Amino acid sequence: MAHMREAVMAALSTVNDPELHRDLVSLGMIERAEVDAAGVAHVKVNLTTPACPLKGQIESDVREAVQRVPGVQDVAVTFGAVVRAPAQSALPGVKHVVLVGSGKGGVGKSSVAVNIAASLARDGARVGLLDADVYGPSVAHMMGQGAAKVTATADRKMQPLGAHGVTFLSMANLSPAGQALVWRGPMLHSAIQQFVKDAAWGELDYLIVDLPPGTGDVQLSLTQTVQVTGAVIVTTPQDVALIDAARAIDMFRKASVPVLGVVENMSYFVAPDTGVTYDLFGRGGSRRLGEQFPLLGEVPIDIDLRSDADRGLPGVLAHPDSAASLALAHVARTLAGQISVRSLASLPDQLTVV
Protein backbone atom coordinates (compact mmCIF):
# COMPACT_ATOMS: atom_id res chain seq x y z
CA MET A 1 0.00 0.00 0.00
CA ALA A 2 3.08 2.24 -0.28
CA HIS A 3 1.73 3.99 -3.39
CA MET A 4 -1.51 4.68 -1.54
CA ARG A 5 0.45 6.25 1.29
CA GLU A 6 2.23 8.48 -1.21
CA ALA A 7 -1.08 9.47 -2.78
CA VAL A 8 -2.50 10.33 0.66
CA MET A 9 0.59 12.38 1.51
CA ALA A 10 0.26 14.18 -1.82
CA ALA A 11 -3.36 14.96 -0.99
CA LEU A 12 -2.36 16.17 2.49
CA SER A 13 0.25 18.45 0.99
CA THR A 14 -2.62 20.40 -0.59
CA VAL A 15 -4.18 21.08 2.84
CA ASN A 16 -3.02 24.27 4.46
CA ASP A 17 -3.04 25.04 8.16
CA PRO A 18 -5.55 27.93 8.06
CA GLU A 19 -3.54 30.03 10.52
CA LEU A 20 -0.01 29.19 9.49
CA HIS A 21 -0.75 29.35 5.74
CA ARG A 22 1.50 26.41 5.01
CA ASP A 23 0.63 22.85 4.14
CA LEU A 24 0.42 20.18 6.82
CA VAL A 25 3.15 18.02 5.27
CA SER A 26 5.83 20.69 5.03
CA LEU A 27 4.90 21.85 8.52
CA GLY A 28 5.80 18.37 9.77
CA MET A 29 2.32 17.90 11.21
CA ILE A 30 1.54 14.47 9.70
CA GLU A 31 2.63 11.76 12.10
CA ARG A 32 0.82 8.93 10.37
CA ALA A 33 -0.78 8.38 6.97
CA GLU A 34 -1.73 4.81 6.07
CA VAL A 35 -4.43 3.05 4.12
CA ASP A 36 -5.59 -0.32 5.48
CA ALA A 37 -6.83 -3.33 3.52
CA ALA A 38 -10.42 -2.09 3.74
CA GLY A 39 -9.44 1.20 2.09
CA VAL A 40 -9.68 3.25 5.28
CA ALA A 41 -7.09 6.04 5.37
CA HIS A 42 -5.74 6.58 8.90
CA VAL A 43 -4.28 10.04 9.29
CA LYS A 44 -2.75 11.42 12.48
CA VAL A 45 -2.20 15.16 12.57
CA ASN A 46 0.09 16.66 15.20
CA LEU A 47 -1.28 20.12 15.91
CA THR A 48 1.02 22.92 17.06
CA THR A 49 -1.05 23.31 20.23
CA PRO A 50 -3.63 21.10 21.92
CA ALA A 51 -5.72 24.26 22.25
CA CYS A 52 -5.89 24.63 18.48
CA PRO A 53 -8.78 26.94 17.59
CA LEU A 54 -9.09 25.51 14.07
CA LYS A 55 -9.02 21.79 14.76
CA GLY A 56 -12.51 21.28 13.34
CA GLN A 57 -11.64 23.03 10.10
CA ILE A 58 -8.36 21.11 9.73
CA GLU A 59 -10.24 17.84 10.26
CA SER A 60 -12.80 18.57 7.57
CA ASP A 61 -10.15 19.84 5.13
CA VAL A 62 -8.08 16.67 5.66
CA ARG A 63 -11.14 14.47 5.25
CA GLU A 64 -12.15 16.21 2.05
CA ALA A 65 -8.69 16.02 0.46
CA VAL A 66 -7.98 12.40 1.39
CA GLN A 67 -11.46 11.23 0.41
CA ARG A 68 -10.65 12.20 -3.17
CA VAL A 69 -7.68 9.79 -3.38
CA PRO A 70 -8.71 6.87 -5.65
CA GLY A 71 -9.18 3.69 -3.62
CA VAL A 72 -9.84 5.46 -0.32
CA GLN A 73 -13.22 4.39 1.06
CA ASP A 74 -13.19 6.26 4.33
CA VAL A 75 -10.95 8.58 6.35
CA ALA A 76 -10.17 8.28 10.08
CA VAL A 77 -8.50 11.41 11.44
CA THR A 78 -6.86 11.50 14.86
CA PHE A 79 -5.02 14.35 16.54
CA GLY A 80 -2.01 14.79 18.74
CA ALA A 81 -0.25 18.01 19.62
CA VAL A 82 3.30 19.15 20.10
CA VAL A 83 3.76 22.78 21.08
CA ARG A 84 6.73 24.09 19.11
CA ALA A 85 9.32 25.93 21.10
CA PRO A 86 10.56 29.26 19.77
CA ALA A 87 14.14 29.46 18.46
CA GLN A 88 15.20 30.31 21.99
CA SER A 89 13.19 28.58 24.74
CA ALA A 90 12.10 30.85 27.57
CA LEU A 91 13.61 28.75 30.36
CA PRO A 92 15.00 25.22 30.50
CA GLY A 93 11.90 23.05 30.07
CA VAL A 94 9.55 26.01 29.54
CA LYS A 95 8.63 26.72 25.93
CA HIS A 96 6.62 29.94 26.14
CA VAL A 97 6.31 32.66 28.76
CA VAL A 98 3.21 34.79 28.23
CA LEU A 99 2.63 37.95 30.27
CA VAL A 100 -0.89 39.07 31.14
CA GLY A 101 -0.94 42.79 31.84
CA SER A 102 -3.35 45.66 32.14
CA GLY A 103 -3.10 49.42 32.14
CA LYS A 104 -5.13 49.83 35.30
CA GLY A 105 -6.25 47.76 38.25
CA GLY A 106 -9.52 45.92 38.68
CA VAL A 107 -10.19 45.19 35.01
CA GLY A 108 -10.11 41.43 35.62
CA LYS A 109 -6.53 40.69 34.64
CA SER A 110 -6.06 37.95 37.25
CA SER A 111 -9.40 36.37 36.38
CA VAL A 112 -8.41 36.27 32.72
CA ALA A 113 -4.95 34.85 33.53
CA VAL A 114 -6.39 32.09 35.75
CA ASN A 115 -9.01 31.13 33.19
CA ILE A 116 -6.60 31.17 30.25
CA ALA A 117 -4.33 28.83 32.24
CA ALA A 118 -7.15 26.48 33.26
CA SER A 119 -8.57 26.43 29.73
CA LEU A 120 -5.23 25.62 28.08
CA ALA A 121 -4.66 22.86 30.66
CA ARG A 122 -8.14 21.42 30.05
CA ASP A 123 -7.32 21.30 26.32
CA GLY A 124 -4.27 19.17 27.18
CA ALA A 125 -1.37 21.64 27.37
CA ARG A 126 1.17 21.65 30.22
CA VAL A 127 0.56 24.97 31.90
CA GLY A 128 2.19 26.99 34.66
CA LEU A 129 0.80 30.16 36.22
CA LEU A 130 3.00 32.65 38.03
CA ASP A 131 1.38 35.31 40.16
CA ALA A 132 3.78 38.21 39.68
CA ASP A 133 1.16 40.65 40.95
CA VAL A 134 3.26 40.95 44.11
CA TYR A 135 1.31 43.94 45.44
CA GLY A 136 -2.05 42.18 45.35
CA PRO A 137 -1.55 38.47 44.73
CA SER A 138 -4.98 36.96 44.10
CA VAL A 139 -4.16 33.94 41.93
CA ALA A 140 -3.72 31.54 44.89
CA HIS A 141 -7.18 32.38 46.21
CA MET A 142 -8.74 32.12 42.75
CA MET A 143 -7.11 28.69 42.39
CA GLY A 144 -8.59 27.60 45.73
CA GLN A 145 -5.16 27.40 47.36
CA GLY A 146 -5.01 30.59 49.40
CA ALA A 147 -3.91 28.77 52.55
CA ALA A 148 -1.37 26.41 50.96
CA LYS A 149 2.32 26.92 51.63
CA VAL A 150 5.13 26.54 49.12
CA THR A 151 7.76 23.94 50.07
CA ALA A 152 11.33 23.45 48.85
CA THR A 153 12.57 20.65 46.62
CA ALA A 154 15.61 18.51 47.55
CA ASP A 155 17.81 20.80 45.47
CA ARG A 156 16.41 23.84 47.30
CA LYS A 157 14.15 25.15 44.59
CA MET A 158 10.64 26.40 45.26
CA GLN A 159 8.09 23.67 44.58
CA PRO A 160 5.11 25.25 42.80
CA LEU A 161 1.63 24.14 43.87
CA GLY A 162 -0.91 22.44 41.66
CA ALA A 163 -4.66 22.85 41.20
CA HIS A 164 -7.16 22.44 38.36
CA GLY A 165 -4.46 20.90 36.14
CA VAL A 166 -2.26 24.01 36.47
CA THR A 167 1.11 24.34 38.22
CA PHE A 168 1.22 27.69 39.98
CA LEU A 169 3.21 29.87 42.32
CA SER A 170 2.07 32.97 44.18
CA MET A 171 3.62 35.26 46.73
CA ALA A 172 0.45 34.63 48.75
CA ASN A 173 1.70 31.08 49.37
CA LEU A 174 4.97 32.39 50.80
CA SER A 175 3.85 35.14 53.16
CA PRO A 176 1.42 34.99 56.11
CA ALA A 177 -2.15 35.68 54.97
CA GLY A 178 -3.26 39.28 55.15
CA GLN A 179 0.24 40.64 55.53
CA ALA A 180 0.94 43.71 53.39
CA LEU A 181 3.80 43.20 50.98
CA VAL A 182 6.19 46.12 50.80
CA TRP A 183 8.77 45.98 48.09
CA ARG A 184 11.75 48.06 47.17
CA GLY A 185 13.16 47.93 43.65
CA PRO A 186 16.19 45.61 43.98
CA MET A 187 14.34 43.24 46.33
CA LEU A 188 11.48 43.06 43.88
CA HIS A 189 13.80 42.26 41.00
CA SER A 190 15.44 39.41 42.89
CA ALA A 191 12.07 38.06 44.04
CA ILE A 192 10.85 37.96 40.45
CA GLN A 193 14.06 36.28 39.34
CA GLN A 194 13.64 33.63 42.01
CA PHE A 195 10.03 33.02 41.08
CA VAL A 196 10.98 32.43 37.50
CA LYS A 197 14.38 30.78 37.76
CA ASP A 198 14.55 29.16 41.20
CA ALA A 199 11.25 27.35 41.01
CA ALA A 200 10.89 23.74 39.89
CA TRP A 201 8.44 24.51 37.08
CA GLY A 202 9.17 21.24 35.27
CA GLU A 203 8.23 20.80 31.63
CA LEU A 204 5.73 23.42 30.49
CA ASP A 205 4.25 24.41 27.15
CA TYR A 206 3.05 27.75 28.51
CA LEU A 207 3.95 29.72 31.63
CA ILE A 208 1.26 32.39 32.07
CA VAL A 209 2.36 35.34 34.20
CA ASP A 210 -0.17 37.57 35.97
CA LEU A 211 1.53 40.98 36.16
CA PRO A 212 0.65 43.81 38.52
CA PRO A 213 -1.49 46.46 36.82
CA GLY A 214 0.25 49.39 35.16
CA THR A 215 3.72 49.91 33.84
CA GLY A 216 6.23 49.37 36.61
CA ASP A 217 9.30 47.57 37.90
CA VAL A 218 7.92 44.04 37.79
CA GLN A 219 7.13 44.28 34.10
CA LEU A 220 10.66 45.50 33.41
CA SER A 221 12.28 42.90 35.66
CA LEU A 222 10.47 40.11 33.89
CA THR A 223 11.35 41.19 30.40
CA GLN A 224 14.99 41.40 31.53
CA THR A 225 14.94 38.03 33.30
CA VAL A 226 13.46 35.76 30.69
CA GLN A 227 12.81 35.46 26.96
CA VAL A 228 9.11 36.31 26.71
CA THR A 229 7.00 35.06 23.78
CA GLY A 230 4.51 37.89 24.14
CA ALA A 231 1.98 39.77 26.22
CA VAL A 232 -1.80 39.84 26.50
CA ILE A 233 -3.45 43.10 27.50
CA VAL A 234 -6.67 42.99 29.48
CA THR A 235 -8.87 46.05 29.41
CA THR A 236 -12.47 47.11 29.89
CA PRO A 237 -14.06 48.98 27.00
CA GLN A 238 -14.39 52.48 28.47
CA ASP A 239 -12.10 55.34 27.45
CA VAL A 240 -10.17 55.67 30.72
CA ALA A 241 -9.21 52.01 30.71
CA LEU A 242 -8.26 52.14 27.04
CA ILE A 243 -5.92 55.08 27.57
CA ASP A 244 -4.10 53.09 30.26
CA ALA A 245 -4.12 49.96 28.10
CA ALA A 246 -2.46 51.94 25.28
CA ARG A 247 0.22 52.95 27.77
CA ALA A 248 0.83 49.30 28.70
CA ILE A 249 1.04 48.37 25.02
CA ASP A 250 3.61 51.11 24.51
CA MET A 251 5.67 49.80 27.43
CA PHE A 252 5.78 46.30 25.92
CA ARG A 253 6.68 47.73 22.54
CA LYS A 254 9.62 49.59 24.08
CA ALA A 255 10.74 46.39 25.83
CA SER A 256 10.46 44.53 22.47
CA VAL A 257 7.74 42.22 23.82
CA PRO A 258 5.19 41.44 21.10
CA VAL A 259 1.58 42.13 22.03
CA LEU A 260 -0.25 38.91 21.15
CA GLY A 261 -3.70 40.38 21.60
CA VAL A 262 -6.20 42.31 23.67
CA VAL A 263 -8.96 40.87 25.86
CA GLU A 264 -11.97 43.08 26.39
CA ASN A 265 -13.34 42.11 29.80
CA MET A 266 -16.67 43.24 31.27
CA SER A 267 -17.56 43.89 27.67
CA TYR A 268 -21.32 43.64 28.15
CA PHE A 269 -23.92 42.21 30.49
CA VAL A 270 -26.88 39.99 29.66
CA ALA A 271 -29.56 40.30 32.34
CA PRO A 272 -30.29 36.72 33.42
CA ASP A 273 -33.98 37.44 34.07
CA THR A 274 -34.86 39.30 30.86
CA GLY A 275 -32.09 38.29 28.45
CA VAL A 276 -31.59 41.95 27.56
CA THR A 277 -27.99 42.90 26.68
CA TYR A 278 -26.50 46.02 28.25
CA ASP A 279 -23.25 47.50 26.95
CA LEU A 280 -22.35 48.99 30.31
CA PHE A 281 -18.94 50.35 29.36
CA GLY A 282 -19.34 50.59 25.59
CA ARG A 283 -18.73 47.16 24.12
CA GLY A 284 -16.11 46.89 21.39
CA GLY A 285 -14.21 49.99 22.55
CA SER A 286 -10.93 48.07 22.61
CA ARG A 287 -11.02 47.84 18.82
CA ARG A 288 -9.92 51.46 18.94
CA LEU A 289 -6.58 50.31 20.35
CA GLY A 290 -5.65 49.59 16.80
CA GLU A 291 -6.00 47.01 14.12
CA GLN A 292 -2.53 45.58 14.68
CA PHE A 293 -3.56 43.73 17.83
CA PRO A 294 -5.93 40.81 17.51
CA LEU A 295 -8.97 41.12 19.75
CA LEU A 296 -8.71 37.75 21.50
CA GLY A 297 -12.22 37.96 22.87
CA GLU A 298 -15.02 39.92 24.52
CA VAL A 299 -15.87 38.56 27.97
CA PRO A 300 -19.22 39.57 29.45
CA ILE A 301 -19.83 40.50 33.06
CA ASP A 302 -20.93 37.29 34.67
CA ILE A 303 -22.00 36.78 38.26
CA ASP A 304 -20.91 33.13 38.30
CA LEU A 305 -17.43 34.04 37.06
CA ARG A 306 -17.04 36.32 40.07
CA SER A 307 -18.51 33.90 42.61
CA ASP A 308 -16.53 30.97 41.18
CA ALA A 309 -13.33 33.02 41.59
CA ASP A 310 -14.31 33.79 45.17
CA ARG A 311 -14.67 30.10 45.97
CA GLY A 312 -11.44 29.16 44.24
CA LEU A 313 -12.68 27.73 40.97
CA PRO A 314 -11.80 28.89 37.46
CA GLY A 315 -15.11 29.77 35.78
CA VAL A 316 -14.16 27.89 32.60
CA LEU A 317 -14.21 24.67 34.64
CA ALA A 318 -17.05 25.44 37.06
CA HIS A 319 -19.50 26.82 34.47
CA PRO A 320 -18.02 25.74 31.13
CA ASP A 321 -21.11 26.60 29.10
CA SER A 322 -21.68 30.18 30.28
CA ALA A 323 -21.13 32.95 27.74
CA ALA A 324 -18.19 34.26 29.82
CA SER A 325 -16.52 30.83 29.99
CA LEU A 326 -17.00 30.21 26.28
CA ALA A 327 -15.48 33.62 25.58
CA LEU A 328 -12.51 32.87 27.87
CA ALA A 329 -11.93 29.46 26.26
CA HIS A 330 -11.98 31.22 22.89
CA VAL A 331 -9.43 33.73 24.21
CA ALA A 332 -7.15 30.89 25.36
CA ARG A 333 -7.34 29.06 22.03
CA THR A 334 -6.88 32.17 19.93
CA LEU A 335 -3.88 33.06 22.06
CA ALA A 336 -2.41 29.57 21.61
CA GLY A 337 -2.95 29.98 17.86
CA GLN A 338 -1.16 33.34 17.89
CA ILE A 339 1.77 31.75 19.73
CA SER A 340 1.99 28.98 17.12
CA VAL A 341 1.97 31.56 14.34
CA ARG A 342 4.80 33.46 16.02
CA SER A 343 6.87 30.32 16.66
CA LEU A 344 6.52 29.15 13.10
CA ALA A 345 6.96 32.51 11.42
CA SER A 346 10.64 32.04 10.64
CA LEU A 347 10.73 28.38 9.76
CA PRO A 348 12.81 26.61 7.18
CA ASP A 349 10.88 25.30 4.17
CA GLN A 350 10.74 21.66 5.21
CA LEU A 351 10.35 20.35 8.73
CA THR A 352 10.83 16.89 10.07
CA VAL A 353 8.13 15.29 12.15
CA VAL A 354 8.80 15.87 15.83
Ligand SMILES: Nc1ncnc2c1ncn2[C@@H]1O[C@H](COP(=O)(O)OP(=O)(O)OP(=O)(O)O)[C@@H](O)[C@H]1O
Ligand atom coordinates in the same frame (compact mmCIF):
# COMPACT_ATOMS: atom_id res chain seq x y z
N1 LIG B 1 -16.17 39.30 33.48
C1 LIG B 1 -16.37 39.42 34.80
N2 LIG B 1 -17.60 39.34 35.32
C2 LIG B 1 -17.82 39.47 36.66
N3 LIG B 1 -16.86 39.69 37.54
C3 LIG B 1 -15.59 39.80 37.09
C4 LIG B 1 -15.28 39.66 35.71
N4 LIG B 1 -13.93 39.78 35.57
C5 LIG B 1 -13.44 40.00 36.80
N5 LIG B 1 -14.43 40.00 37.72
C6 LIG B 1 -14.33 40.22 39.17
O1 LIG B 1 -13.78 41.54 39.34
C7 LIG B 1 -12.88 41.55 40.43
C8 LIG B 1 -11.51 42.03 39.97
O2 LIG B 1 -10.99 41.06 39.11
P1 LIG B 1 -9.45 40.67 39.08
O3 LIG B 1 -8.91 40.51 40.46
O4 LIG B 1 -9.31 39.54 38.13
O5 LIG B 1 -8.89 42.01 38.45
P2 LIG B 1 -7.39 42.52 38.29
O6 LIG B 1 -7.38 43.39 37.11
O7 LIG B 1 -6.46 41.36 38.31
O8 LIG B 1 -7.23 43.33 39.62
P3 LIG B 1 -5.87 43.88 40.30
O9 LIG B 1 -5.71 45.23 39.76
O10 LIG B 1 -6.24 43.87 41.75
O11 LIG B 1 -4.77 42.95 39.99
C9 LIG B 1 -12.88 40.13 41.00
O12 LIG B 1 -13.81 40.07 42.07
C10 LIG B 1 -13.36 39.29 39.84
O13 LIG B 1 -14.01 38.10 40.27
